[in-house]
Amino acid sequence: MLDIKFIRDNVDLVKKTIQDKNIDLDLDAMLSLDKEVFALNQKLQDLREEKNALTSKIPTLSEDLKQETIAKSKEISDKIKIYETELSTKQPEFNEMMLLVPNIPAKDTPIGKDDSENVILRREGTPRKFDFEPRDHYDILEMNDWADFKRVAKVCGSRSYTLKGAASRLEIALHMFIMDKLTAKGFTMITVPSMVKEEALYGTGHFPTGKDDVYYLPKENLYLSGTAEIVLTSLHSDEILDESQLPILYAGYSPCFRSEAGSAGKDVRGLIRVHQFMKVEQYVICKADIAESEKWYNTLLETAEELLKDLELPYQVIACCTGDMGAGKYKMYDLEAWTPSQNKYRETHSCSNLTDWQARRANLRYRENGTNKVKYCYTLNNTGIATPRILAPFLENHQTKDGKVRIPEKLRPYMNGKEFL
RNA sequence: GGAUGGGUGGCAGAGUGGUCGAAUGCGGCGGUCUUGAAAACCGUUGUGGGGGCAACUUCACCGGGGGUUCGAAUCCCUCCCCAUCCGCCA
Numbered sequence: 001m002l003d004i005k006f007i008r009d010n011v012d013l014v015k016k017t018i019q020d021k022n023i024d025l026d027l028d029a030m031l032s033l034d035k036e037v038f039a040l041n042q043k044l045q046d047l048r049e050e051k052n053a054l055t056s057k058i059p060t061l062s063e064d065l066k067q068e069t070i071a072k073s074k075e076i077s078d079k080i081k082i083y084e085t086e087l088s089t090k091q092p093e094f095n096e097m098m099l100l101v102p103n104i105p106a107k108d109t110p111i112g113k114d115d116s117e118n119v120i121l122r123r124e125g126t127p128r129k130f131d132f133e134p135r136d137h138y139d140i141l142e143m144n145d146w147a148d149f150k151r152v153a154k155v156c157g158s159r160s161y162t163l164k165g166a167a168s169r170l171e172i173a174l175h176m177f178i179m180d181k182l183t184a185k186g187f188t189m190i191t192v193p194s195m196v197k198e199e200a201l202y203g204t205g206h207f208p209t210g211k212d213d214v215y216y217l218p219k220e221n222l223y224l225s226g227t228a229e230i231v232l233t234s235l236h237s238d239e240i241l242d243e244s245q246l247p248i249l250y251a252g253y254s255p256c257f258r259s260e261a262g263s264a265g266k267d268v269r270g271l272i273r274v275h276q277f278m279k280v281e282q283y284v285i286c287k288a289d290i291a292e293s294e295k296w297y298n299t300l301l302e303t304a305e306e307l308l309k310d311l312e313l314p315y316q317v318i319a320c321c322t323g324d325m326g327a328g329k330y331k332m333y334d335l336e337a338w339t340p341s342q343n344k345y346r347e348t349h350s351c352s353n354l355t356d357w358q359a360r361r362a363n364l365r366y367r368e369n370g371t372n373k374v375k376y377c378y379t380l381n382n383t384g385i386a387t388p389r390i391l392a393p394f395l396e397n398h399q400t401k402d403g404k405v406r407i408p409e410k411l412r413p414y415m416n417g418k419e420f421l
Numbered sequence: 422g423g424a425u426g427g428g429u430g431g432c433a434g435a436g437u438g439g440u441c442g443a444a445u446g447c448g449g450c451g452g453u454c455u456u457g458a459a460a461a462c463c464g465u466u467g468u469g470g471g472g473g474c475a476a477c478u479u480c481a482c483c484g485g486g487g488g489u490u491c492g493a494a495u496c497c498c499u500c501c502c503c504a505u506c507c508g509c510c511a
Contacts, residue, residue: 041480042471044481045479045480052480052492077491240468
């Protein structure tokens with residue numbers, strides 16, 4: 001959400017953003033509705049003021065004056081009712097449109113219509129040259145008895161996974177590995193539920209537009225969260241934090257659920273795209289300062305890059321273009337790890353700065369030191385690690401000719417010091 | 422699943438029809454006192470919107486929505502949420 005005053009004062013910029021980000025919103029219609037709503041509120045305020053002045057006097061008036069004043073007050077109430085009725089349809093309509101207004105992207109954001117126009121910023125590491133025919137992660141898992149895709153599909157349907165033995169240990173080790181990295185940087189480990197109320201999804205911006213991607217539990221009237229970000233954003237909503245409490249740094253751990261409704265047929269085999277997975281989310285709430293938020297953005301990005309380097313995975317950094325970045329994002333970079341079986345880089349991390357766009361929705365505020373002014377926080381997030389997806393490049397990059405998998409040195413302390421899985 | 426109780430300001434907690442945006446206490450902030458601190462005392466202290474250069478003024482908000490009434494934190498309806506006890510269970 002943006003400040004309505006900002007929208008009024010920057011109509012052209014907001015319109016351009018709506019276009020660049022491919023948002024279905026008629027800003028002119030919204031602004032004319034804004035004018036109507038504003039005028040109605042103005043009239044209502046005047047009438048209420050008039051009425052309050054009358055009714056507050058009533059207890060002290062003589063009997064005949066009292067009757068006269070009551071009659072007058074009734075007349076005003078009738079007028080108020082008319083305007084209120086009008087407002088009761090227009091205000092919600094306006095509010096809904098406000099939820100669609102996108103955040104203004106950073107100036108250096110590539111303009112583009114979809115992920116095909118994302119820009120590769122840089123590549124780190126060199127894809128390995130194999131002196132044998134590399135297997136894909138699915139086959140590596142099967143041949144080592146590290147997974148049982150067929151049986152689990154029987155029980156749980158497609159896009160489900162199991163990991164067994166060493167692969168299962170690897171999954172947990174990776175989470176501990178990133179947790180240690182993040183706590184060393186001052187992040188607080190936090191495990192959060194995955195079942196969330198609807199408001200939380202509006203708060204992050206996943207709703208109203210992303211309803212198809214989210215599982216719904218009708219009996220509980222709760223949704224299955226696709227990321228810890230949803231709970232973390234709302235944890236402090238409706239609070240006014242003190243500036244001294246900021247930044248809040250969370251390493252949030254949760255099961256994540258995604259219906260993948262828009263990805264039918266894509267990545268059905270293996271670990272890349274499953275309905276339920278585990279994720280450590282890097283999450284920051286900081287003060288409303290773009291330089292400060294950029295600093296944290298770089299920390300989030302660096303941490304993820306360190307992880308990929310420690311795991312010895314070649315990767316590239318992608319600047320997501322306006323059409324691919326999502327309405328709420330000010331900036332979004334993806335990290336993609338080299339995946340030999342597909343001969344391409346596949347997304348493992350997604351790093352975003354939302355500035356105050358989410359905080360406005362979630363009503364996440366703080367009191368500024370010195371001025372005592374109440375401001376909206378800035379929020380940022382990045383993947384810490386998401387499993388099992390990252391196991392695909394991991395297993396494939398580190399496989400040996402005989403079907404074993406080498407463990408990168410930095411991870412060995414988490415794997416009983418072993419060199420191979 | 423069964424049975425209760427409850428949602429009021431940063432927190433605790435009064436308030437059952439008007440003078441209530443809301444007593445009181447705690448906390449916070451400012452000050453007096455003190456070498457300093459504590460204690461004590463005095464003052465101050467919600468959010469959002471409108472008007473105004475400002476002083477200030479005004480509207481809304483006591484879980485959400487609706488209703489009764491000239492007037493609602495207070496009465497009625499409805500929804501949501503939370504807590505506790507019992508049962509079941511990781």
